[in-house]
Amino acid sequence: MTAPLLAVDDVHVRFAVGGWLQALVQPGRPRSIEAVAGVSFAIARAEIFALIGESGSGKSTLARAVNGLVKPSAGRITFAGRDITGRSDAAMRPVRQAMAMMFQDPVGSLSPRLKVRSLLAEPFRIAGRTGRLEDEVQRLLALVGLPVEFADRYPHQLSGGQARRVGVARALALEPQLVIADEPTAGLDVSVQGEVLNLLRDLQQRLGISILIITHNLSVVRHIAERMAIMYLGRFVEVGETEAVFANPRHPYTLSLLSATPEPDPDAVADRIELAGEIPSLLRRPKGCELHTRCPFAQDRCAREVPPVMADPDGRRFTCHYPR
Amino acid sequence: MASGPILEIDGLSVGYATMRGPMRALRDVSMTVPRGGMVGIVGESGCGKSTLMNAILGLMPANGRIAGGRILFDGRDLVGLDAATMRRLRGDRLSVVFQDPMTALNPVHTIGAQMVDIQYRLTGSRAAKRARAAAMLAKVRMPDPRHHLDQYAHEFSGGMRQRICIAMALMAEPDLLICDEPTTALDATLEVQMLDLLRDLQREIGCAVIFISHHLGLIAELCAQVVVMYAGQVVERGSVRDIFHRPAHPYTRRLLDCDPARIRERAEVLPTIPGDVPDLVELPPGCIFSPRCPVAEGRCHTTVPPDVAVADGHHARCLLARPGEGAA
Numbered sequence: 001m002t003a004p005l006l007a008v009d010d011v012h013v014r015f016a017v018g019g020w021l022q023a024l025v026q027p028g029r030p031r032s033i034e035a036v037a038g039v040s041f042a043i044a045r046a047e048i049f050a051l052i053g054e055s056g057s058g059k060s061t062l063a064r065a066v067n068g069l070v071k072p073s074a075g076r077i078t079f080a081g082r083d084i085t086g087r088s089d090a091a092m093r094p095v096r097q098a099m100a101m102m103f104q105d106p107v108g109s110l111s112p113r114l115k116v117r118s119l120l121a122e123p124f125r126i127a128g129r130t131g132r133l134e135d136e137v138q139r140l141l142a143l144v145g146l147p148v149e150f151a152d153r154y155p156h157q158l159s160g161g162q163a164r165r166v167g168v169a170r171a172l173a174l175e176p177q178l179v180i181a182d183e184p185t186a187g188l189d190v191s192v193q194g195e196v197l198n199l200l201r202d203l204q205q206r207l208g209i210s211i212l213i214i215t216h217n218l219s220v221v222r223h224i225a226e227r228m229a230i231m232y233l234g235r236f237v238e239v240g241e242t243e244a245v246f247a248n249p250r251h252p253y254t255l256s257l258l259s260a261t262p263e264p265d266p267d268a269v270a271d272r273i274e275l276a277g278e279i280p281s282l283l284r285r286p287k288g289c290e291l292h293t294r295c296p297f298a299q300d301r302c303a304r305e306v307p308p309v310m311a312d313p314d315g316r317r318f319t320c321h322y323p324r
Numbered sequence: 325m326a327s328g329p330i331l332e333i334d335g336l337s338v339g340y341a342t343m344r345g346p347m348r349a350l351r352d353v354s355m356t357v358p359r360g361g362m363v364g365i366v367g368e369s370g371c372g373k374s375t376l377m378n379a380i381l382g383l384m385p386a387n388g389r390i391a392g393g394r395i396l397f398d399g400r401d402l403v404g405l406d407a408a409t410m411r412r413l414r415g416d417r418l419s420v421v422f423q424d425p426m427t428a429l430n431p432v433h434t435i436g437a438q439m440v441d442i443q444y445r446l447t448g449s450r451a452a453k454r455a456r457a458a459a460m461l462a463k464v465r466m467p468d469p470r471h472h473l474d475q476y477a478h479e480f481s482g483g484m485r486q487r488i489c490i491a492m493a494l495m496a497e498p499d500l501l502i503c504d505e506p507t508t509a510l511d512a513t514l515e516v517q518m519l520d521l522l523r524d525l526q527r528e529i530g531c532a533v534i535f536i537s538h539h540l541g542l543i544a545e546l547c548a549q550v551v552v553m554y555a556g557q558v559v560e561r562g563s564v565r566d567i568f569h570r571p572a573h574p575y576t577r578r579l580l581d582c583d584p585a586r587i588r589e590r591a592e593v594l595p596t597i598p599g600d601v602p603d604l605v606e607l608p609p610g611c612i613f614s615p616r617c618p619v620a621e622g623r624c625h626t627t628v629p630p631d632v633a634v635a636d637g638h639h640a641r642c643l644l645a646r647p648g649e650g651a652a
Contacts (some may be wrong), residue, residue, distance in 0.1 A: 262541030
């Protein structure tokens with residue numbers, strides 16, 4: 001087996017909360033939260049890996065840690081054989097050419113004052129290339145299936161799907177090995193969503209790039225990712241092959257997420273696993289299994305003991321005392 | 325009074341004045357909401373969902389104008405009503421839950437103050453109004469409602485805020501509640517909780533609901549009647565089973581095909597609808613969907629299709645739709 005392109009090993013990300021004044025007023029309150037609390041995974045070359053989680057699960061923070069936008073407080077991140085943990089911004093610069101980021105808001109992440117031509121030439125200039133970049137611009141437009149005339153448009157003249165394509169083109173400009181796509185389909189209409197996903201998969205197959213997709217939308221993941229991880233309160237609760245996880249989810253949280261997608265069929269039987277309440281605050285992590293406050297299958301033991309990481313023969317890992 | 329539908333929209337057309345000329349945002353829109361019924365409106369960006377909602381509520385922007393048609397609310401035409409009368413209806417008999425619970429509440433007043441203030445039309449003491457507010461919060465399943473009345477919006481999570489918005493919209497016991505993408509800003513597990521809440525409340529209170537969403541799964545589960553909109557027109561309407569099991573309009577069929585939740589097998593290439601929504605200032609001749617329609621024939625590009633009844637209560641705007649069954 002060849003070495004993975006990206007290896008994340010027991011990474012933690014901590015954020016300080018409140019100042020000294022708050023510490024005086026509320027002495028018992030924690031001074032920091034762990035947004036990512038010990039996560040390990042690896043992405044092979046030309047693999048699509050998906051991180052699933054609801055708001056506050058730490059999925060975006062984890063992606064930012066991989067890209068070096070936040071510094072992990074513990075753990076190790078290896079990319080293309082090199083340890084890149086805690087590198088300075090200057091030292092991250094060459095790495096970021098090989099690891100491109102696609103940010104969430106497709107229109108908001110494009111400067112409204114620049115034409116598509118300048119937006120596509122920008123990555124080259126940042127990387128130190130000068131001179132005429134028209135050929136590169138045309139190559140990128142062709143790569144994501146946009147007509148050449150689009151080089152003269154401003155972001156507000158693009159539809160949501162077209163703006164997404166420009167975002168993909170920018171990410172691909174410097175021929176990265178890994179693309180991190182944060183919610184690539186958020187805010188897109190259903191009829192356009194498929195277009196962006198097809199494009200991403202096509203590029204993965206044609207160019208052999210790896211993609212890390214971050215999303216809360218499970219139906220998106222099913223058709224595009226080879227493997228997926230489900231996050232809750234900054235930890236993985238289940239990791240495995242996408243098909244296997246969909247066919248037979250082991251963790252109750254995965255099960256509830258899967259059943260929370262209403263089917264577009266009025267006669268479908270809604271046999272739903274509903275979680276009680278809302279996601280707890282990271283300031284007060286529940287004891288034992290962190291899902292026990294909401295889990296419909298929780299027993300006494302779940303409130304006391306932290307469940308160990310279990311593994312199935314097919315390589316699936318999950319943390320639950322009473323897996324399904 | 326208590327007969328006939330609560331809302332009947334008949335041939336409604338709305339235009340906006342733009343620098344490029346009049347934009348025909350809604351064209352000949354007809355739909356019916358039965359008393360106590362739940363009607364879903366599905367459509368993608370730019371289909372006219374928001375314009376339709378604003379027209380019903382009398383909240384048209386300054387450059388908007390109702391060019392024709394009627395909006396009969398409980399038998400009375402809302403088109404051309406004066407601002408004061410319209411204002412009286414809004415909040416009292418017509419209510420809305422907006423998409424974004426983060427911005428719908430006033431950040432500098434407590435929830436209790438806001439919920440008391442919106443009862444300004446009612447007589448009674450402040451204490452009685454506070455009690456009503458607390459009772460309403462209990463109805464949307466908020467634990468410990470009296471305590472929550474003294475809190476500010478930022479102290480609540482998104483899901484809780486949307487519950488507060490729903491409670492406020494239902495305070496006046498409206499006859500018609502319009503929900504504009506009420507769960508879009510929420511996570512999947514909360515979306516499901518909200519779905520159950522809306523269904524229970526609707527049964528309890530018995531008001532009619534218009535549920536606007538792009539989420540086909542939610543509509544299928546919640547609504548009895550469905551209206552499909554595309555580029556300013558109602559292209560198809562019927563019972564939820566008609567729309568999901570026997571779609572007669574090619575657009576509806578494509579839209580259903582595109583929903584990844586419907587595709588059970590892992591698909592190599594996901595279906596899409598190629599092309600863009602047409603320019604509503606310079607309308608294409610013929611059927612509005614014909615430039616993107618995979619089954620369009622020559623006449624589709626020249627003839628505007630009429631609203632055809634394909635079955636009892638099932639209408640489609642397609643030249644190829646035939647009574648008795650879905651089209652090509």
